[in-house]
Amino acid sequence: MSDTQSVFSYDLAGVVVGETAISDVQGDSGLLSYRGIDINDLIGVPFLHVAWLVVFGEWPDEQEKSRLKSFMCRHARLTHSEQDLLGQVPRDLHPMLMLQGMIPLLQMPEEDTLGKGLDAEQGLFIAAKISGLIAAHHRLGQNKVILHPIAGKLRHENFLTMFHGKAPSPDQVRMLDAAQILQMEHSFNAGTFAGRVCASTLAPIQSAISASIGTLFGRLHGGADQAALEMAMEIGSPDKADAYVRECLANKVKIMGMGHREYRTVDPRAKILKPMAVELCQDEDSRNLLATLIAVEEACQREFGERGKEIWANVEFYKGAVFHSLGIPSHYFTAMFAMARVYGYIAHFLEFRQENRLIRPRAAYVGKPPVAADQSAA
Numbered sequence: 001m002s003d004t005q006s007v008f009s010y011d012l013a014g015v016v017v018g019e020t021a022i023s024d025v026q027g028d029s030g031l032l033s034y035r036g037i038d039i040n041d042l043i044g045v046p047f048l049h050v051a052w053l054v055v056f057g058e059w060p061d062e063q064e065k066s067r068l069k070s071f072m073c074r075h076a077r078l079t080h081s082e083q084d085l086l087g088q089v090p091r092d093l094h095p096m097l098m099l100q101g102m103i104p105l106l107q108m109p110e111e112d113t114l115g116k117g118l119d120a121e122q123g124l125f126i127a128a129k130i131s132g133l134i135a136a137h138h139r140l141g142q143n144k145v146i147l148h149p150i151a152g153k154l155r156h157e158n159f160l161t162m163f164h165g166k167a168p169s170p171d172q173v174r175m176l177d178a179a180q181i182l183q184m185e186h187s188f189n190a191g192t193f194a195g196r197v198c199a200s201t202l203a204p205i206q207s208a209i210s211a212s213i214g215t216l217f218g219r220l221h222g223g224a225d226q227a228a229l230e231m232a233m234e235i236g237s238p239d240k241a242d243a244y245v246r247e248c249l250a251n252k253v254k255i256m257g258m259g260h261r262e263y264r265t266v267d268p269r270a271k272i273l274k275p276m277a278v279e280l281c282q283d284e285d286s287r288n289l290l291a292t293l294i295a296v297e298e299a300c301q302r303e304f305g306e307r308g309k310e311i312w313a314n315v316e317f318y319k320g321a322v323f324h325s326l327g328i329p330s331h332y333f334t335a336m337f338a339m340a341r342v343y344g345y346i347a348h349f350l351e352f353r354q355e356n357r358l359i360r361p362r363a364a365y366v367g368k369p370p371v372a373a374d375q376s377a378a
């Protein structure tokens with residue numbers, strides 16, 4: 001047993017529980033960097049190069065770039081047995097539950113073809129499979145045939161083609177690349193921390209990623225992306241945003257996509273996603289959704305301001321408008337988040353395992369006082 005002093009915290013807010021060299025969240029100044037590089041300087045870089053940087057802490061060389069590209073394409077293709085397994089999953093099961101359940105059932109590779117160790121090989125294999133699983137789950141739900149990736153195509157070009165059944169425009173690929181890079185990593189968020197707890201027991205990487213994905217699903221965390229866009233749909237138009245926000249605050253209902261545990265200013269990812277949403281939302285329906293979101297954000301700032309508080313949009317708030325304009329249905333938003341965040345999960349697994357220690361906090365017992373065994377039996 002550790003002899004350190006007990007610290008009491010329900011939610012671990014502000015409690016430092018470890019070190020990481022993967023990303024830095026500077027909550028007061030609203031800055032986010034991966035491996036020492038500001039996210040603003042990463043969004044134009046090819047997606048898989050950033051993924052490699054996040055996972056391994058250095059840029060890939062030419063050989064690693066081409067090996068990774070073909071590895072990801074090869075493994076995004078679902079095998080016959082994976083397709084059979086997915087075929088048994090109820091069509092209306094939420095994609096996040098599908099992912100959490102399917103990942104531990106995948107047959108993991110046993111050979112280190114990337115030369116970065118078996119854990120990395122298996123983690124990146126899961127990352128590749130996630131895109132195939134999401135696209136195939138969507139296709140099956142529409143009673144359409146499963147499509148496979150084509151060698152040589154960009155990762156998200158393949159994904160959008162496999163998902164929609166038609167090739168995306170270069171602009172759509174560029175926007176998805178940027179949105180996915182922004183979601184790749186975020187220090188000790190709840191999902192990543194859950195994965196580190198799981199890794200700390202020496203469970204395999206598929207268990208850790210599955211635990212992280214289960215944790216990402218909730219509406220206070222990753223699931224806020226779906227909830228925020230559905231909120232805007234439910235509100236219906238910008239002129240109803242004020243009343244909606246006032247009613248939420250009066251009833252202590254959280255406004256989805258607003259607020260953050262760490263940022264005390266606007267989330268730097270929301271700052272980038274908002275103009276992207278403006279650029280992409282061209283048709284009437286998307287423009288109305290975006291205008292409604294903007295009106296909710298303004299109403300929140302006004303209402304919270306009157307109460308002497310500040311609240312800002314987080315990464316989830318405008319992302320939905322970007323995904324919606326790419327034709328992604330809202331119940332796939334969080335699975336797409338997992339498809340990006342998995343590189344962060346892998347990086348944390350590898351980092352944590354270098355100096356593994358069991359994570360096991362202590363509880364304050366508030367139940368009945370213990371009685372001797374012979375008295376309780378009486």
Ligand SMILES: CC(=O)SCCNC(=O)CCNC(=O)[C@H](O)C(C)(C)COP(=O)(O)OP(=O)(O)OC[C@H]1O[C@@H](n2cnc3c(N)ncnc32)[C@H](O)[C@@H]1OP(=O)(O)O
Nearest residue numbers: 219220221222224253254255256257258259260261314316
């Ligand atoms: C990828 C991500 O995970 S980003 C976060 C995604 N989650 C969401 O968007 C859900 C909506 N937001 C929230 O629920 C919260 O802001 C959280 C969970 C993200 C952060 O929560 P915490 O750091 O624990 O802040 P907490 O919930 O204590 O809020 C502090 C105060 O601000 C209020 N507040 C914070 N966020 C919101 C919100 N979205 N709507 C209404 N009130 C809010 C709280 O009611 C609380 O008020 P009080 O002091 O009067 O009780």
Ligand SMILES: O=C([O-])CC(=O)C(=O)O
Nearest residue numbers: 185186188189190261315
């Ligand atoms: O860090 C957090 O608590 C939540 C978040 O923004 C993320 O996971 O991207």
